Amino acid sequence: MKNKGFTLIELLVVIAIITILAGMVVSGAQQARKRGAITKVKTQIVTIETAIGMYETDIGIYPDTGNKNLVKALMEDSGDIDWNGPYMKIREQELNENGEYLDAWGSPFVYVNPGTHNTYSYDLYSLGTDGKGDGNDRDDVTNW
Numbered sequence: 001m002k003n004k005g006f007t008l009i010e011l012l013v014v015i016a017i018i019t020i021l022a023g024m025v026v027s028g029a030q031q032a033r034k035r036g037a038i039t040k041v042k043t044q045i046v047t048i049e050t051a052i053g054m055y056e057t058d059i060g061i062y063p064d065t066g067n068k069n070l071v072k073a074l075m076e077d078s079g080d081i082d083w084n085g086p087y088m089k090i091r092e093q094e095l096n097e098n099g100e101y102l103d104a105w106g107s108p109f110v111y112v113n114p115g116t117h118n119t120y121s122y123d124l125y126s127l128g129t130d131g132k133g134d135g136n137d138r139d140d141v142t143n144w
Contacts, residue, residue: 037104041126041141051088058082062113062122067100070111107131117144
């Protein structure tokens with residue numbers, strides 16, 4: 001009578017195939033998550049630019065340099081008669097303990113006025129996945 005069941009080799013082949021498939025799924029999910037975060041940050045930058053544009057139209061100047069100054073200018077009434085804000089809604093969980101607006105990776109956006117790249121306006125960028133850089137790194141997301 002012949003034994004019924006799987007041999008050790010057959011089991012190892014099946015396990016190897018399952019492992020390869022699982023690796024492909026995990027890799028694809030990580031890439032999708034990364035693309036999603038990049039898209040979110042690009043959208044955040046466009047939203048901030050729109051708010052800055054409305055602020056500049058009303059007040060006549062861009063907010064002072066610094067993430068915290070930017071958030072304050074867009075969210076809090078400065079007492080200026082021309083201020084028609086808030087120009088942007090930012091939830092508490094999108095701010096760090098210093099009141100800075102955070103990107104999808106949890107790092108504060110960098111806002112510089114006047115800009116180095118946009119010399120007639122401002123530079124706005126995210127430091128990217130590594131949270132480091134000066135706006136010129138490969139993973140940084142910028143408005144120029």
